[in-house]
Amino acid sequence: MKTRMFWSMVGYTAVLGASLLTRHTAREAYRKTAGTAPPENPGRRDTRWREALAWGVASGALVGVARVVGHRLGDEARRRGERGRARKRLKG
Template sequence: MKPQTLWTIIGTSTAILSGVATRQSLKHTSRRHAFEPPVNPDDPEVRWREALLWGAASGMAVGIGRIVGWKLASSGMRRARRTRRGQRVLSKLED
């Protein structure tokens, strides 16, 4: 496997997992402190204000979570390349 392919797999999976975790924690936090997040913003019972606030908050939080995931994966790969054990593992994955 090429090093670029390996990085794409690791970086993308980390970004996806951190985005999902961020969204779930945002749902849990909003239920606990503010309001129940709208399941379907198209529902007539959901007010515009709630739908827009939830969309903005979740979009921003998931975006930040994905960036943090990419940065953590990047620093982890750099750290792994500096150690012998990490180099052995990466060489096995890249071959």
């Protein structure tokens, strides 16, 4: 049970890291393409609809992809760890 918890934590850490890295990259890409920082609060009155929707769609899609990639990488690491443990049991 402890090993399963460890690999779950590895998976969640991968997801969190991928999400944070992607959000930072998305902000920098927005800053370079739009020439301004992304809207801090898209609900504010001084934020145009077009800017708010563009940032919401772009950041949401990128973070969603990063979460999927993080989950997949975490699950693959867990499977590899479990396979290695199973091989050791068979040999020993």
